[in-house]
Amino acid sequence: MIAYIDASVLLRIALGESGSLPEWSEIDRGVSSALIAGESLRTLDRLRLRTNLPDPEVAARRAAILRLIASLEIVEIDSAVLDRAAQPMPTELGTLDAIHLSTALLWKEMMGAELVMATHDQALAVGAEAHGMTVVGVPRS
Numbered sequence: 001m002i003a004y005i006d007a008s009v010l011l012r013i014a015l016g017e018s019g020s021l022p023e024w025s026e027i028d029r030g031v032s033s034a035l036i037a038g039e040s041l042r043t044l045d046r047l048r049l050r051t052n053l054p055d056p057e058v059a060a061r062r063a064a065i066l067r068l069i070a071s072l073e074i075v076e077i078d079s080a081v082l083d084r085a086a087q088p089m090p091t092e093l094g095t096l097d098a099i100h101l102s103t104a105l106l107w108k109e110m111m112g113a114e115l116v117m118a119t120h121d122q123a124l125a126v127g128a129e130a131h132g133m134t135v136v137g138v139p140r141s
Helices: 007-014 022-026 035-051 055-070 079-086 095-111 122-130
Strands: 002-005 029-033 073-075 116-118
Touching: 002 095, 007 035, 007 055, 029 035, 029 095, 035 055, 035 095, 073 095, 079 095, 095 122, 116 122
Parallel strands: 002 029, 002 116, 029 073
Antiparallel strands: none
């Protein structure tokens, strides 16, 4: 499976949190936006400050995040991505989610390959589904 990986999925895997993506082992190729590094490392820094994580634990978690990011195909945020993200969307999305979704859609169009959206974010999942993408990671009610 080729999957677009957002920060919510990467962080649960890297930090060993519960509720991590059951399909993780089925992903042969992971794709993400260059946003993923900033989002993931900022989240770790907030966690460090809120929970007073000791330095060795911060270092280990940071290394795990960076290892996972290095395993992904990273798509740079260029004017095409930003232009696509600025266009009206069929569902309500914040700026970062719109950039993630636009990156995934443009990658899918350029590669002509099937791409699954892997996210634990409800709004991003709904947006991806509205564009015909298969989504994993968000429980359905």
